[in-house]
Amino acid sequence: MKKGFLLLIIATLFWAGNYIAGRYLSDALPPTLLNTVRWAISSLLLWGLLVINKKPFPIFSRWKEFLILGFFGIFxxxxxxxxxxxxxxxxxxxxxxAGIPVSILIFxxxxxxxxxKVKSWIGTVISIIGVVILIQGKENIExxxxxxxxxxxxIISCIAWGLYTVLGRKYGKATDPLTLTAGAAVYGTILSLISCIGTVDMNAVQMDGMAWLALFYVSTFASVAAYLAWNAGVKILGPGTAAPFINLLPIWTVILGVIVLNEGINTITLVGGVIAIIGAILASLKK
Known part of the structure; x- marks a missing residue:
């Protein structure tokens, strides 16, 4: 049991690191180019895992599901x-x-x-109120x-992840999680690459040593390693017990932002965020 809890905590910590690295990379790479490079590397790693585990990769026969998941969850x-x-x-x-669990619940x-359950709807309303309060913090110095x-x-990214998660459940009845993620990564990378055509100014690329390290992190730890840790934890504890752990994501992100990037948070943002997290926990708890 302890191993399962530790794996889920590690997964959310790695995912939170994506926001820290993404903030650092925001001045180094255009968003669409960053996403393309990140998931191109991750796709290769995921494909390698399929080969190691001797799993087939129906990249063409299941293109429709992979394309839809790649559009929402990757692109x-x-x-x-x-x-x-x-x-x-x-x-x-x-x-x-913190609105991600609410998005999953609604979809x-x-x-x-x-x-x-009524309790979950109450949590959803509380979480939405928290996000509304959070957005009022216009004087945020950061x-x-x-x-x-x-x-x-x-907020749009939260909605997209909710769709990706729910559709993943639906399509996952016929495909294992690793294959589904690898397929979504490949098609998401293609869509992201297409979005770069004619829109990316290569003069805007300003990579230094730390930027390359951040890019390596988002392509490995924040993608493949987090995925493996999360699924291993879910396998040990079960999806019902594991689901509320996703609420650690906003907490880790804030802590890392303050420690690593020396970010500050104003009172309105903090209050709204805490309310959103409490609502999301209430909405996602099964017991």
């Missing part, structure tokens, strides 16, 4: 995340991603027709551009 989610991190701090973004109800645009982009 839209990651691109809007990196675009948002050009405008606001990783700590502020981390508070907003589970709409697309999978799952029965949602905004680097258009704060409202950055906040909206991160």
């Amino acid at each position: 839209i989610f990651s691109t809007t995340t990196y675009m948002g991190l050009r405008e606001i701090s990783s700590s502020q973004a981390g508070m907003i991603v 589970s109800f709409i697309l999978l027709k799952e029965k949602i 905004s680097f551009g258009n704060a409202l645009a950055g906040e909206v982009l991160i």
Whole structure:
């Protein structure tokens, strides 16, 4: 049991690091190019894991599912995340991603027709109120551009991840998680590459030693390693016990933002973020 808890904690910590590295890379690489390079590397690693585990890779026969998942979970989610991190701090973004469990809950109800308990709906409303309060923190000293645009982009990323997760459950009935993730990564990379055509100014690329290290991190630890740790933890503890651990993501993101990037958070943002996290925990707890 302890091993399962540790694996889930490590996974959320690695995912939180993506926001820190993404914030650092925001001035080094255009968002679409960053996403393309990141997932191109991750796709190769995931394909390698399939080869090692002697799993078939139905990259063409299941293209429709892979394309849909790649669009929402790899292209839209990651691109809007990196675009948002050009405008606001990783700590502020981390508070907003507390809405991910709520997004999953809503799309589970709409697309999978799952029965949602009253307690979960109450948690959803509380979390949404928290995000609204959070967005009122316009005087956030850690905004680097258009704060409202950055906040909206991160909200869109939460919606995209909710769709990706719920559709992944649906398509996962016929495909194992590793194959599904690898397929989504390949098609998401292709979509991201297409979005770079005619839109990326190569003069905007400003890579230094730390930027290369951050790029390595988001392509390995924040992608493949986090995925492996999460699924291993879910296998040990079960999905019901594991689900609430996703609420550690915003907490880790804020902590790392303060420690690594010396970010500050104003009172309104902090209050809104805490309310959003509490609501998300209430919405996702099964017991």
